[in-house]
Amino acid sequence: MALAYIATKEHSPQESKQAKAFIDSFLKRSLHNLQEEEIQRHTDYKAVVLEHKYNGKKTQKKKKSKGLSAKQKREMKLFHLKPEQQRSVFLPLNELWKQYIRDLCNGLSPESNPQMIQSKLLKADFHGAIVTVTKSKCPSYVGTTGIILQETKHVFRIVTQHDRLKVIPKRNSVFTVEIDGFITHVYGSKFQLKSSERSAKKFKLKGTIDL
Amino acid sequence: MATNVKDKDAYLRLNFLYQAAHCVLATNPENVELARFYCHTEKNISKRLVLRQDPSVKRTICKKCCSLLVPGVTATVRQRKCRQRQRKTVVRCLSCGKTKQFLNNPSYVLWGDRPESQPQYPQSQSKQVATQKPPVNSKTAR
Ligand SMILES: [Zn+2]
Numbered sequence: 001m002a003l004a005y006i007a008t009k010e011h012s013p014q015e016s017k018q019a020k021a022f023i024d025s026f027l028k029r030s031l032h033n034l035q036e037e038e039i040q041r042h043t044d045y046k047a048v049v050l051e052h053k054y055n056g057k058k059t060q061k062k063k064k065s066k067g068l069s070a071k072q073k074r075e076m077k078l079f080h081l082k083p084e085q086q087r088s089v090f091l092p093l094n095e096l097w098k099q100y101i102r103d104l105c106n107g108l109s110p111e112s113n114p115q116m117i118q119s120k121l122l123k124a125d126f127h128g129a130i131v132t133v134t135k136s137k138c139p140s141y142v143g144t145t146g147i148i149l150q151e152t153k154h155v156f157r158i159v160t161q162h163d164r165l166k167v168i169p170k171r172n173s174v175f176t177v178e179i180d181g182f183i184t185h186v187y188g189s190k191f192q193l194k195s196s197e198r199s200a201k202k203f204k205l206k207g208t209i210d211l
Numbered sequence: 212m213a214t215n216v217k218d219k220d221a222y223l224r225l226n227f228l229y230q231a232a233h234c235v236l237a238t239n240p241e242n243v244e245l246a247r248f249y250c251h252t253e254k255n256i257s258k259r260l261v262l263r264q265d266p267s268v269k270r271t272i273c274k275k276c277c278s279l280l281v282p283g284v285t286a287t288v289r290q291r292k293c294r295q296r297q298r299k300t301v302v303r304c305l306s307c308g309k310t311k312q313f314l315n316n317p318s319y320v321l322w323g324d325r326p327e328s329q330p331q332y333p334q335s336q337s338k339q340v341a342t343q344k345p346p347v348n349s350k351t352a353r
Contacts, residue, residue: 068275068307076307078276079248082241089239096234100227104220125224127231127249150248196255199221 081150085159090128090147097128101179114182121177121184123199126151129177131158134185137172144168151195156188221260228253229268232279240284243306247278266321270302275309290315 027039068076104124105117132145144166146158156168156175170188177184193201232249235242250272257264271280280286286302293299293314302311322328 076276077244078278079244079251081244085242086239089242090235092238093231093234096227096231100223104223120220123220123224125227125252127228149245194252194255196252196259199224199256200259 079150081157081165083165084163085149085165086163087147087159087161090149090159093128094130094147097125098179100125100128117182118184125195126177126186127195129179131156131175131177131186133168133173134176135174141168141173153194154192218260218262221256221262225253225257225262225264228256233281236279236281236284243278243285246285247276247306250279251277266323270311270313273304273307273309274311276304276307278304278306280304280311 146160150157173188175186232246282288300313
């Protein structure tokens with residue numbers, strides 16, 4: 001911190017006289033409506049801080065993030081479905097899905113190439129499809145049918161005919177999807193991906209297929 | 212014409228997801244979570260494959276919680292004053308409270324519609340560019 005004193009009465013006599021004369025005339029010119037005594041009071045022994053004041057710690061602005069963290073998402077239950085769902089509500093969704101698949105495969109017909117359809121279905125969306133569990137290591141899952149509502153990394157959430165939300169793990173199960181007479185088997189163990197990641201992933205054509 | 216678009220399957224999927232979100236919300240307005248999930252996956256797919264979303268789609272999805280903004284169901288829409296003789300449309304998400312603001316400016320042209328946004332090619336290629344424009348994710352007519 002640098003302090004400078006305006007001292008008009010100290011210093012060497014010649015300089016101070018000159019300086020005093022200069023300051024007096026300058027103040028008279030600039031502050032002509034003040035009286036001389038007041039001017040004296042203003043000039044005598046005053047500390048002037050020449051450097052800028054230091055205001056303690058600078059208040060750092062918190063970076064505002066637009067999104068939510070994964071923890072917040074979990075706490076807000078953003079994607080948490082209610083257990084009571086009505087199947088009839090999702091029939092339009094199923095219709096929409098059928099249209100989408102027909103669009104994707106350029107119209108399903110008996111003579112279209114099954115391999116092409118398979119490769120397209122691999123990257124397609126399954127929300128709204130009617131699936132049946134045909135094989136599973138856990139026998140109680142076999143035979144359940146329903147509309148897929150949510151597909152997560154490890155689990156399908158489906159609505160059954162009895163208006164109940166069921167959670168079926170993908171691992172160790174084989175699902176069957178039927179569209180316009182085409183029957184597709186989906187091996188759940190190979191499907192354990194987030195549904196959004198599946199459209200970007202490249203699947204290997206060959207591999208041993210186990211439950 | 213539409214068959215030679217590069218990521219046709221992905222665009223179809225995005226379109227389907229957006230429509231599914233609308234469909235679910237229309238049949239049962241309580242089901243916000245499911246619509247949000249569909250919008251979330253849609254957003255993630257477009258992020259991963261680097262596909263540009265049309266502004267009309269982007270403006271109806273909440274940036275914070277990804278829920279589908281339908282006026283009166285999941286969002287409120289208000290006209291507010293902002294400057295003299297200027298009004299803005301404020302869309303507020305009802306589940307997280309995030310707001311979007313749009314100036315009411317009728318002469319505003321979207322960047323994609325401006326001529327300078329299209330890359331300049333020699334004349335022989337310009338016809339191809341026009342046909343390769345990605346299909347716009349269209350809303351269902353409901
Ligand atoms: Zn929101």
